[in-house]
Amino acid sequence: MKSISRKIKNEGEKIGFVPTMGALHEGHLKLVDTAKKYTDFIIASIFVNPLQFGASEDLRSYPKDIHYDAKLLENRGTNILFTPSDKEMYPEEYDTSIELPKLSSALCGATRPTHFKGVCTVVCKLFNIVAPNIAIFGEKDAQQLIILKKMVADLNFGIKILAVPTARESDGLAISSRNIYLSSQERKDAPVIYQSLMLAKKLIENRERNAKKIKDEIRNAISDKLTAKIDYIDIVNKKDLTQVNILEGEILIAIAVWFGKARLIDNITLRIP
Numbered sequence: 703m704k705s706i707s708r709k710i711k712n713e714g715e716k717i718g719f720v721p722t723m724g725a726l727h728e729g730h731l732k733l734v735d736t737a738k739k740y741t742d743f744i745i746a747s748i749f750v751n752p753l754q755f756g757a758s759e760d761l762r763s764y765p766k767d768i769h770y771d772a773k774l775l776e777n778r779g780t781n782i783l784f785t786p787s788d789k790e791m792y793p794e795e796y797d798t799s800i801e802l803p804k805l806s807s808a809l810c811g812a813t814r815p816t817h818f819k820g821v822c823t824v825v826c827k828l829f830n831i832v833a834p835n836i837a838i839f840g841e842k843d844a845q846q847l848i849i850l851k852k853m854v855a856d857l858n859f860g861i862k863i864l865a866v867p868t869a870r871e872s873d874g875l876a877i878s879s880r881n882i883y884l885s886s887q888e889r890k891d892a893p894v895i896y897q898s899l900m901l902a903k904k905l906i907e908n909r910e911r912n913a914k915k916i917k918d919e920i921r922n923a924i925s926d927k928l929t930a931k932i933d934y935i936d937i938v939n940k941k942d943l944t945q946v947n948i949l950e951g952e953i954l955i956a957i958a959v960w961f962g963k964a965r966l967i968d969n970i971t972l973r974i975p
């Protein structure tokens with residue numbers, strides 16, 4: 703992979719990189735579309751990174767269909783699919799990790815304390831291997847995007863990070879590989895996440911500025927659904943992910959909810975006038 707990407711760059715082409723964990727869906731393909739718009743040569747990777755899963759999480763059952771994924775990527779104009787093995791990425795003597803402790807402890811970090819260390823470590827390795835000009839990530843994983851942008855700045859990667867808006871089902875549910883875990887009742891209930899974000903947006907448009915009041919309204923809406931188990935509902939400053947009490951500036955409203963075996967996340971960004 704390294705020698706191919708260096709050769710392509712030497713030929714004067716710009717490389718766009720889309721890292722994924724496979725089980726691809728329209729959200730991932732939107733990232734490929736964006737890569738195509740800004741670069742000449744598209745490299746996607748599929749690597750289910752064991753480092754970013756907690757001990758009790760779904761690493762073993764994470765959905766896999768590499769041949770179908772490869773077809774989808776090819777049809778959308780991906781030039782190379784990179785699929786390293788666990789052993790290649792983390793040989794026995796592997797020892798290095800990359801961590802941004804401040805940004806990684808907020809939001810998802812509270813219940814997934816080692817997740818972003820795993821994400822940063824793998825993305826750092828993938829960036830060194832693929833050496834893209836531009837890397838593309840989804841806004842669905844807002845905290846990931848903020849952390850990776852900071853990592854790239856802190857470590858002088860010289861790679862431009864592009865963000866792509868969240869692709870949604872027609873009822874608003876953010877598309878995710880984990881949606882296949884949902885039972886039919888859970889699937890019916892899950893759009894409440896996005897509905898509650900839209901409710902929050904409306905409250906803010908109607909001049910509500912008290913974060914607690916907004917979070918309570920979101921909590922009430924989600925609690926209405928019997929299959930929902932809230933992990934967190936947070937309103938934070940988008941720059942440093944610190945809690946906001948009275949809304950101002952650019953804020954991120956982020957939610958994680960369990961529906962059965964699936965832990966689903968979603969978020970919106972708002973600029974308070």
Ligand SMILES: Nc1ncnc2c1ncn2[C@@H]1O[C@H](COP(=O)(O)OP(=O)(O)O)[C@@H](O)[C@H]1O
Nearest residue numbers: 722723724729839840842843868869877878879
């Ligand atoms: N619905 C979506 N819309 C836009 N981007 C998405 C969506 N779902 C995932 N992505 C992006 O795809 C990339 C790989 O995520 P991955 O973990 O493989 O997918 P998923 O979150 O569906 O399990 C990340 O940059 C993620 O933000």
Ligand SMILES: [Mg+2]
Nearest residue numbers: 723843878879
């Ligand atoms: Mg994911």
